[in-house]
Amino acid sequence: MTLSKQQIIALKEQIKAANKITIIPHRNVDGDAMGSTLGLYHVLKQINTNCVVLIPNEIPDYLKWLPGTDSTLIYEGTNVGEAIKRLRQSDLIFTLDFNAFHRTGEQMESILKTIESTFVMVDHHEKPENYATYTFSSTEYGSTCQMIYDLIEQMDYQNLITKEAATCIYTGIATDSGGFRFPRTTGRTHRIVADLIDKGVDNTQIYINLYDNSNYNRLQLLGRALQNMRILPEYNTSYISLSQEDLNEFHYEKGDTEGIVNYGLTIKDIDFTAFFTELKEENIIKISFRSQGTFDVNQFARKHFNGGGHVNAAGGKSFDTLEETINKFIAILATEK
Ligand SMILES: [Mn+2]
Missing domain, CATH: 3.10.310.30 (Diaminopimelate Epimerase; Chain A, domain 1)
Structure with a gap:
């Protein structure tokens, strides 16, 4: 399911008009979940400053270097009250790299079910639920980060992809493709990655951050x-x-x-x-x-x-x-x- 031109226009309007926007990845984030939510965050906050990434539970150490991590909210354990309030007040909620509320964990799922905001789903897993007004769901994609790049392009916001945004999006494409080797890695994937490197991504450093961190x-x-x-x-x-x-x-x-x-x-x-x-x-x-x-x-x-x-x-x-x-x-x- 892709978004029609009409939907893209409507979504842009909602992004501009929203009082609060919240972006959510699945529980136990991986590179693609963190990369897509933070990548979108860096772009959207230039249009609507009241934009926050809300993460269901703790972030693993190997991803904490991603730009924007410090400004995220964590749901479980620390800020539940604040997070619930945030969700209730958000008129626009992006759910990225998952397509069913239960993937956020029992605690957050029970709250999400009661929220009447407009949901946007961007995801590449099978069998999407139908909670979203805007559903961009396709298993043809190797990563949600690549979908986010396409979405940004469809909304005509490419010029808002800063080095920080590019770094996050690159990370998700690289991790979910197993370093560009899995079958859904296409010419398009490489053209996107080329563009991200042109935007300042330090691909060598990202590899070191992700993988040369063992003990x-x-x-x-x-x-x-x-x-x-x-x-x-x-x-x-x-x-x-x-x-x-x-x-x-x-x-x-x-x-x-x-x-x-x-x-x-x-x-x-x-x-x-x-x-x-x-x-x-x-x-x-x-x-x-x-x-x-x-x-x-x-x-x-x-x-x-x-x-x-x-x-x-x-x-x-x-x-x-x-x-x-x-x-x-x-x-x-x-x-x-
Ligand atoms: Mn993914």
């Missing part, structure tokens, strides 16, 4: 994960698991397992991989799925593991033990792979 424990945990990898050649599948004990041994902190799932696909002839993490505190097994080619992990995660996502990248969870979860996974492969 000893984290690398040791990666080592354990790789040792725990198993191959199921008959299904062209691999999987990695980390138990709570593994996590404890290397003083696991949230974000430490980021990216580990991708190692499962680096083996020749493997086109499907899963990564199971036992989180005893939350009483769940967190699961990430990745595939290459046509095997649809979104369907797989939805059908069997309470999750979803994209064709080649999805997440899910299980309420069984780690062992039971892996056994179930292998049993399903026998019929579906």
Whole structure:
């Protein structure tokens, strides 16, 4: 679903006229969620100064350098009262990089359901809800940041893309495309990125900020994960698991397992991989799925593991033990792979 010319004109009017604009990413932000909300923020605040990014929960350290992070509001834990007031008073609410209220978490979802403001959705996941007056939803895009660039262009606001905005938008395109290598990376993607670099983006520094920030424990945990990898050649599948004990041994902190799932696909002839993490505190097994080619992990995660996502990248969870979860996974492969 794209926005018609009429809708673009109407949206521009609403941006100018709004008393308060709030921009929201999904819970547990990633580079694309943070990049798209902050990128849009830097552009819109030049048109309407009463514009704020409201983030459902904490921002991981590897994204805190993004320009504008200091001026965001965090919902859970700190400023709930202020945030709820803000939401109620916002006449225009952008929801970026998600398409269902529950993706903001239970606390924020319950409030969003009661808000009667005008919603704008910009997102590239499957099955959008229909809460938005303006819905820009397409799975053809590799990132919400690329959609935000297109939206800015459609509104004729390209000249408002500052170095700060460009840095945020670049970050989301780079992270969601796995460094410009995933299939939805097009000529258009590269032309946009070229333009962003022309606008002052320091692509080398962004890479360092995002990826050269590891530590000893984290690398040791990666080592354990790789040792725990198993191959199921008959299904062209691999999987990695980390138990709570593994996590404890290397003083696991949230974000430490980021990216580990991708190692499962680096083996020749493997086109499907899963990564199971036992989180005893939350009483769940967190699961990430990745595939290459046509095997649809979104369907797989939805059908069997309470999750979803994209064709080649999805997440899910299980309420069984780690062992039971892996056994179930292998049993399903026998019929579906
Ligand atoms: Mn995204």
